[in-house]
Amino acid sequence: MAQTDTRTRILDAAERLFAERGFSGTSVRAVTEAAGANLAAVGYHFGSKADLMAAVGRRVIEPITAAQGAALDRLLDGVPEPSVAELVEAFARPLFDDESESGGESGSESGSGGEAGSARRSRLIVAILVDPAEEMHGWMGAAEEAVQDRYLAAFTRALPGITPEELVFRTRGILAVMAVDRIGGRTQPPAAGEANRRWALTFLAAAMSAPPTGPAR
Amino acid sequence: MAQTDTRTRILDAAERLFAERGFSGTSVRAVTEAAGANLAAVGYHFGSKADLMAAVGRRVIEPITAAQGAALDRLLDGVPEPSVAELVEAFARPLFDDESESGGESGSESGSGGEAGSARRSRLIVAILVDPAEEMHGWMGAAEEAVQDRYLAAFTRALPGITPEELVFRTRGILAVMAVDRIGGRTQPPAAGEANRRWALTFLAAAMSAPPTGPAR
DNA sequence: GCCTCATTCAAACGTTCGTTTCAAACGATC
DNA sequence: GATCGTTTGAAACGAACGTTTGAATGAGGC
16 A cells, blocks of 8 residues: 555545534544545544544644744734734734745744645634534633744734733634635635735734724714 | 423433533433433423424524514614624624523523523534534524525625735634634633623624735745 | 464444334314 | 324434454564
């Protein structure tokens, strides 16, 4: 066979199926069948279905979190006070699928190729964000929170006058907008990823830059 | 009326559980137990789990769609060219839970500690929007699409210069932002519904009013 | 050859799932 | 009180689920 590793094939299949059907909607049997592996291979390589999801999630999220942190470093290194649009782009761009993934400066990542499977990454992120199953996001660690806190601080400096609570709301709004192509698929198929990404950046830059919400009227 | 109808109790319990755990994550047994009804009651009153979900969804969505349509009627009746902020508010406000609407359905579940009364409707809407299970949204009909098309036309008039495709994206962005309080619950509990709603309207009015995205640079 | 180790395999474990069955209880009408 | 249609009850159905078991398989070192 000389195919890819069974473990990797399972990770790839699970990444796609968890993104498409959610945690509860994906069976271990469906994963192993799609991967061309035996049912027991999940237990052997990962331990349990929840552990498989954690492995899938970490493989996707870790380079994204690293890219978000590196982009913020680069931004703060250039100018002391980056614009809102720059912050939005630095935060959101790694969340989208890279049609032309070049970057990768910090050599820590790379490692295992990571080829193929674009356009699936952002779908898994959205699934992680919105899936009600605890196993879908319970594995996330402090690294993700840390980089989000750093962006929150940067947005706070770029947007004085916005209360911290509203800023938290808006930062979560960035993530929520990632789910846009999961919504209302009945009318028409989601546009190409490239156009979606540029529209989202426009949408989010304007939203983040909105004047503060006044008190209840 | 010793207590509410079995059929209604099942609808209430299903509305809460489908919103909290999604379609695949909610068992018929969990619904009937929460409703204090027999397992077979779902089959008798609704036919199947998918039919139950359709009944739950229609009960929630229909008045919202009607309110969205009525709000647009009212708006277009007053001024021929409503502003973007007015359109956003007319479209989005019915999607949020009405704090003022005390429909008197607070007695569904007694034991839950939190304020279970409202804040469930918008959660179900979000669950319907993002749940990957076909049964979660497959029941939606032409009425919902029709009102969304009417808003799309109104936004098109209010925002000349935005391509129809980008406008579709932004309109879906309105719905996506509804999912914001489902995201990142680790940092802090979701804010009160009232503040969330006002922040969302600010966020969305600015986002919808953004200048058109230029061609790829 | 033999042994060791990691991996794969078919099969089975017990549990939970959605659904169905059929008898019992209920309320209204005669 | 008997009868009818409607609703509820306990129990069971087969299928699918996550997980575990223990025997095959194969490569590498002796």
